[in-house]
Amino acid sequence: MSIYELDPVEAITLAAVGEPGHRQFFLMASGQGRTLTLSCEKAQIQALIVRLHQMMEAQGIEVEGQAASSRRLQPGEPEWQVAEMGLGYHAERVASEAAGTEESAATPSGDDAPSVRFWLNHRQIADFSKQAEEVLSAGRPLCPRCGLPMDPAGHPCPANNGARPIF
Numbered sequence: 001m002s003i004y005e006l007d008p009v010e011a012i013t014l015a016a017v018g019e020p021g022h023r024q025f026f027l028m029a030s031g032q033g034r035t036l037t038l039s040c041e042k043a044q045i046q047a048l049i050v051r052l053h054q055m056m057e058a059q060g061i062e063v064e065g066q067a068a069s070s071r072r073l074q075p076g077e078p079e080w081q082v083a084e085m086g087l088g089y090h091a092e093r094v095a096s097e098a099a100g101t102e103e104s105a106a107t108p109s110g111d112d113a114p115s116v117r118f119w120l121n122h123r124q125i126a127d128f129s130k131q132a133e134e135v136l137s138a139g140r141p142l143c144p145r146c147g148l149p150m151d152p153a154g155h156p157c158p159a160n161n162g163a164r165p166i167f
């Protein structure tokens with residue numbers, strides 16, 4: 001398995017594309033003159049944020065994240081779909097590894113899977129986890145009448161006509 005090292009990472013950000021409730025998530029990192037876009041699942045990012053917080057606590061990293069200052073990147077064509085994410089701590093920096101899967105079912109799993117290691121400092125870790133949290137929580141607003149998630153175009157509100165919600 002070949003591992004590409006993005007070292008140092010200049011910017012890392014999470015982007016969500018699409019309608020609320022049907023959003024696609026992209027992990028983007030730039031460095032060394034290129035921007036890498038990886039397609040990922042919401043649950044993978046949620047798990048990553050939890051592990052980042054645990055690592056920051058374990059390492060005594062006390063940096064306040066500033067999501068607002070993070071650079072916005074536009075998602076390009078994803079290089080691969082993230083299958084696994086890992087974290088490591090080395091020489092006061094965090095390496096987040098995102099491995100993909102080959103599309104072909106004929107490829108034995110893990111053999112030719114592309115993988116990238118993002119090298120991040122404490123500040124980048126804090127900023128990224130805050131920014132990613134904000135993207136994840138920026139889902140559908142709740143309906144003030146029934147408390148269910150609402151699409152921008154509205155929704156069939158059960159408080160309106162007594163009908164049961166579709167979702």
Ligand SMILES: [Zn+2]
Pocket residue numbers: 143144145146147148155156157158159
């Ligand atoms: Zn409603």
